[in-house]
Amino acid sequence: MESCRFCSVTEQSSGCRHVFCCTRSKHGGFKISVTDAADVWTADSADEELETFTQKLCLKSPEDFCHKLSSGDVHFEVKDELAQLRSVSGSNPTRLNLSKMDAAAAKEEVKQLLFKMADALSNSADRAVLASSPLKNHQKHSSEFEPRQQNSAPLVTPKKRLPGSSLINPGTKKKRDATGVAFDDPDED
Template identity: 40%
Template sequence: MEQDSESKSVLCTLLDKNDQSKYVFFTQKRSAGDVSIGFTNGEDVWKTCHSEENLSQLFKKFSLKSTEDYTFKLKCACKAGRAFVKLQEDSAALHLGAEPTDLSLSLLKLTDSEGKTEVKDLLFKMADSLQQLESQGSTSSFNPVKSPQKRSTEFEPRKQHKGPVVAVRKRFPGDSLINPGTKRKKPATGVAFDDE
């Protein structure tokens, strides 16, 4: 896969804010200046394509400067949890906000063979991007098997405390906890009377 086409595509997870369904959202800029946009639930794929004319109208309507701004806006809406999907029999509507002025897209459902091809392409795109991250050395902090929260900190250097340093006097056995400068008094044991 070419580096140039990789930088012009977007892959992210879309979580439907209404029913919490998960989708993989994707965009891809084509060589003719068109942008294809779609999402999949792993079984079905919905997709649309914007021509340059359609994109220029969207740029004016939403005050965008470039295709990258447009795809970034789509990605942010998906990641922020503002997006929701309305599925019909052979199409879908993707709404990227609750307001009527917010962006909404109409997408067509692909046939089974087209959908399988698209899911296959997405799978290889994801694998290529992971391989690219690995070759750049970025996977040292990312491991899909182990989550970063379960990472052991046993062998990592301790973080230095930043702030005023307060000298703590060592407490010796027998020192009072309440009044640290004095010795603790031993409890009375009573008087021992011996017969001798």
């Protein structure tokens, strides 16, 4: 199974953001792809230059590569049709040139990178669920999705409504219809 790691880096000269994908195959070879969502530059283990680059930087995993990029030990720059990675640490700096892919191949590579990202995200989410306590997960899900037991007593017993009390405002009595007041009572004269 191959291991894959993604990171984003801002190119210092232009300020453009790029997504890096570093993949290590089960046979030990590296592949590096860089995209700005329009163009793609790549180098794989068939390039001697990539093998020299990974050896000089002591890269053992894709995580090592992303750590070097984020820590500033490796700089990234686009020059016309080439993208260049340059190590800045150590006494003997090394460079890696990444080739620009043609439009059709770049489109397919971006598609593959998106699927790898989605797989990596879903795998990390699956690992997070598995890492949490099975007891907590069982309690959480059982209370939300299982039906309530029918033979258990309800928590709150409903109060009986007294005759004449209001349904809307149970603490008050219903108002009775007005009977009226006679102001002109003929008996008072």
